[in-house]
Amino acid sequence: MQDVPQLVAQARAGRPRAVARLISLVEGASPQLREVMAALAPLAGRAYVVGLTGSPGVGKSTATSALVTAYRKAGKRVGVLAVDPSSPFSGGALLGDRVRMSEHASDPGVYIRSMASRGHLGGLAWAAPQAIRVLDAAGCDVVLVETVGVGQSEVEIAAQADTCVVLLAPGMGDGIQAAKAGILEIGDVYVVNKADREGADATARELNHMLGLGEARAPGDWRPPIVRTVAARGEGVDEVVAALDKHRAWLEEHDELTARRTRRAAxxxxxxxxxxxxxxxxxxxxxxxxxxxxxxxxxxxxxxxxxxxxxxxxxxxxxxxxx
Known part of the structure; x- marks a missing residue:
C-alpha cells in the first residue's frame, strides 16, 4: 500500500517519481484511488488543459514538443499526457511520442507520460481525466493532452480540454474528410502544420471555407483562428501560443471556462x-x-x-x- 499523503506532498514538491506513482494508481484502478482523488481535490483546478488532436501523420507529437519548448521559455511547468494505441497483446503503450519528446526528458519542469488507450473509443484512456488532475495538483501550469488519431471518435478530446487544438497537414485529406471526422465541430484553434509543403495554402483556404459553412455564431462568439506552422522548425509556434492565450482570455471573460470545467466534472x-x-x-x-x-x-x-x-x-x- 502506498502512503498517499506522502506521495501527494512529494508530487507537489515536483518529484517525478511521486507523480508517476500517483498516475499508476489511477491507471491501475487501485483500491487507493478514492483516497488519491480525495487528497487531490482541493489542490487541482489551476492548470490550463490543452488538447491536441488530428489524424495520424499531421505532426501532433512534434507540435506538442514545440509547445512544451515555448511554455518552458515562458517559465511555465508543463505536463504532457500522450495517449497511445494499446498493444493488443500487452495492453501497453507505444512510446514513440516519448522518443520524439526526449529533448525535454531532463527538464525538471516537464513531466511526460504515455498512457495506453486500451481500446477506449475517443482516443483517450479512461483514466485520462484523473491523470490530468494528478498533473494539475502536482503544480503544472499547462497540461497538454495529445490523443491517438482514430478518426471520428477522436472528438472525445473536446470533453477533456479547456481549449482544443485540431491539427491538419497538406496531403492528409480534403476538407470534406475533415468534416466527416467531426473535427470542425470541436476545434477552438486550428493548426495547418507542415506549412512548408505544397498545398498548405489550399488546405488553409479549404478549412476556412468549411468553418464558414458550419458557422452559426452570435456576435461575440469565439471564431476559431487558423494558424500555420512548421513545428519541426519551431515556426509559427509562438502564434499558436498567442491563439491559446487569446482563447483562454475569451473563455474567462464570458464565464465559459468554469462552465466547461463544470460540464467536464459532470x-x-x-x-x-x-x-x-x-x-x-x-x-x-x-x-x-x-x-x-x-x-x-x-x-x-x-x-x-x-x-x-x-x-x-x-x-x-x-x-x-x-x-
Missing amino acids: REVETIAVTALRERIGDLHGDRRLGSLAERVVAGELDVYAAADSLVAGVTGVSRRGG
Whole structure:
C-alpha cells in the first residue's frame, strides 16, 4: 500500500517519481484511488488543459514538443499526457511520442507520460481525466493532452480540454474528410502544420471555407483562428501560443471556462456512477433475478423496458417512479 499523503506532498514538491506513482494508481484502478482523488481535490483546478488532436501523420507529437519548448521559455511547468494505441497483446503503450519528446526528458519542469488507450473509443484512456488532475495538483501550469488519431471518435478530446487544438497537414485529406471526422465541430484553434509543403495554402483556404459553412455564431462568439506552422522548425509556434492565450482570455471573460470545467466534472461523475452500476448489474449474470426476467420477456409477460426497470430497481432499490 502506498502512503498517499506522502506521495501527494512529494508530487507537489515536483518529484517525478511521486507523480508517476500517483498516475499508476489511477491507471491501475487501485483500491487507493478514492483516497488519491480525495487528497487531490482541493489542490487541482489551476492548470490550463490543452488538447491536441488530428489524424495520424499531421505532426501532433512534434507540435506538442514545440509547445512544451515555448511554455518552458515562458517559465511555465508543463505536463504532457500522450495517449497511445494499446498493444493488443500487452495492453501497453507505444512510446514513440516519448522518443520524439526526449529533448525535454531532463527538464525538471516537464513531466511526460504515455498512457495506453486500451481500446477506449475517443482516443483517450479512461483514466485520462484523473491523470490530468494528478498533473494539475502536482503544480503544472499547462497540461497538454495529445490523443491517438482514430478518426471520428477522436472528438472525445473536446470533453477533456479547456481549449482544443485540431491539427491538419497538406496531403492528409480534403476538407470534406475533415468534416466527416467531426473535427470542425470541436476545434477552438486550428493548426495547418507542415506549412512548408505544397498545398498548405489550399488546405488553409479549404478549412476556412468549411468553418464558414458550419458557422452559426452570435456576435461575440469565439471564431476559431487558423494558424500555420512548421513545428519541426519551431515556426509559427509562438502564434499558436498567442491563439491559446487569446482563447483562454475569451473563455474567462464570458464565464465559459468554469462552465466547461463544470460540464467536464459532470461527465466524469456520471461515467464513474454508470460504471459502478454496470458492475453491479454484471454481478447479476449468475443471479436468478435476471434469468427470471429474461424468461418472462420471452414468454411475452413483460416487455424489455419493464424488465430493465425491474432490474434497475433491484440493483439500486429505486423504481423508475421513485418508489
